[in-house]
Amino acid sequence: MFERFFYQEKGLFLQSLHPMAAISYLGGLLVLALLFTNPLYLLGLLLVILLCINAVQGWAIWEIYFRLSLTIMVLVIIINPLVVRAGETIIWWGPRLPVFGRLTVSLEAICYGAAMSVRLLAIISVFCLYNLMVHPDKVLSVLARFASRSALVLSLATRMFPAMIRQLENIREVQAVRGVDFHAGKLRERLPRYAALMNILLLSSLEDSLEIAEAMQARAFGSGLRSCYRQDTWRPRDSLCLGGSLLALAAAVFGQVKGFSTFSFYPQLGYLIQGPMTVVVLIIILLALSVPVVLSWGWQRCPYFKAKI
Template structure:
């Protein structure tokens, strides 16, 4: 049930990147997804994300993230389309509503809502890519060099939800074997059945916390300098990824400073392509951000490239 939430090591090329390179790549995608509001730039960035997710064999998982995104996005579109009063291209006039005023739907409000939905899908897709690309232990271990205790808390928090969901399903299975039916009876009877599951889950969580504390004490946590049994080495592929992402981030921020990648929604919608320079900036950003995907494709189909980088 929760397998799609868990990282799976498949030996893919993008999974072999150094945590610093992977996090910088994901951070660049996240920042540009927040900064760009031009729908054309947003669609291009979403295509790069889909290529990266495809490279880590995550399209099937991404569909579940997409359903979650649409579940959140549809109410946003409806509310913003009805409440947005700044657009001049009115396509529907509704009744008067107390406090709110007259309900209207404008073309500008629909465009703005669609842009916000694309941005939401991009941000959730970045987390989907993180879940498929970066091993959580490696990511946390990278930050543990600077903040060991904080990294430990983050690592335990990241594991908490999947483990509790798995434990909850296991307890329900045991209860069903004992004859408990969670789908029959009145509402109070079903709540009583689930309350017993929650009580067992609470006791199990307390026992697991005590076992973890004993394990940490046995390993001497906090008694001296932090040790590590494995080291992640920076390889040429990592430097290429960091350089290309840094270049793409720099070009994107330069474009934003010169009004490339921005878009006007109100009071009238603007042009998607304001100039040739706008398209050049977009293509350069997408090319730089696609470099890790191209490296992945080359590493999978050319052993010479894989051995060199």
């Protein structure tokens, strides 16, 4: 069950990108999600992220992320209008409460809560895309060139939880084959079974740690400069994706400085489209961010194009 949340090699285009290109693209998406306040820009950014998730065949996983974040999004939309009173367009007057005073709900607060919910969903979707798109070992291999010991600690830490989940499932299956039912009986009767399960998991984890230490010693870890088992090749596809990310960031900064991509919620709602440049900057950003999606589409349908990039 939990393995679906972690990286799975599928041989897709976005998974074939160089780790630095993939991290740069995902980092650009995250920065833009934190930077934008205009709902149109946030929705456009979310659309691009969803297209990328579709390109890595991750709809089933994203739906789980969406269900988990839906509750928080609804709470933000509900709580923000009740707490924030900066809006001038009051659409509901509530009763007076001690300390808080009279409750009011403004249109601006509702719109702000909805926009922040879209931003939250975009940020969560970026992390979902990261899990589907980037192999953690490749990322840590790149970082290991600059700080090998820190990268080793990060690698062990990031692999610990998925490995423990897989071990736990294997141990549970073995125990079930032996006739142990973890769901039968009352809580007091089930606790000893789970305690035995945790004991086996602890022993298995200790054995794995000893094996890792022996492997590090056999490979002479720390005795000299670190060598790389596999070198990731920088290809034209990586340059195109990196160029698209940089172009999108440059256009976003230009739009923020000139005020084309900004939006004011308080004290009154501003204009979503402040002029033609608002649409122009938005189109440039979306087209630049869509470069990996377009390349993925061509990579799947044209063998010649696949060979060239």
